[in-house]
Amino acid sequence: MDDVQQLGEMLRHYAESETHKKQQLDVQSARWAQKLNELFGQIEHWLAPVKTVGLLDVQREAYVASGPSVPVEVSTFKTEKLNVQITGKTVEFVPDVMGAGGLVTVAVIGLTAARHGSVSLVLPADKNDWLWKKTNGLKDPDTFAFDANFLASQLQSLIPRERI
Known part of the structure; x- marks a missing residue:
């Protein structure tokens, strides 16, 4: 095989690889969008009984996710x-x-009292159940299953307590 033929083979392999990567990204991106929509719909459903009382409001807002890369x-x-x-x-x-492999992460802002802590929801690429992850400093994060009762207990921490 001469160099021109070899160049042609290399270009064909490269094109096939790029097509495959784009197809994978498209599938993962569609799952990313679907899982976010499902998550937000689930939270809205969980909070609907309280929302009707007028003590709580839930709204979606257009957003473009971005990052350093x-x-x-x-x-x-x-x-x-x-x-x-x-x-x-x-x-x-x-x-x-x-994230890598289709990892879906949602930052939860407004619920952590710890100075250097953060809260996020994480959906591993091969799973369907969201995990609540609380990070505080250098120690390992605390991870919990995310469901209606867990969300309600977290939101309860925002309700001021009467002092007697």
Whole structure:
């Protein structure tokens, strides 16, 4: 095989590889968007009984996920973020750019009292159940199954207690 033929073979393999990578990214991106939509729908459903009382409000807002390697100007990760208004405070569920292998992460802002802590929801690429992950400093994160009762217990911490 001469160099021109070898170049042609290399280009063909490269094109096939790029096509395959794009197909994988498209599938993972579609799952990312679907899982976020399902998550926000589930949270809205869980909070609907309280929302009707007028003590809590839940709203979606257009959002473009971005990060250090994906600036907002070129991000293809167009979605929504979910805002929960409770007792004058806002809890935001803000999607991160899709992670490696289709990992879906949502930053939960407004619920941590720890100075260096953060809270996020994580959906591993091969799973369907969201995990609540609380990180505080250098120690290993605390991880919990995320369901209606767990969310309610977290939101309860935002309700001021009467002092006697």
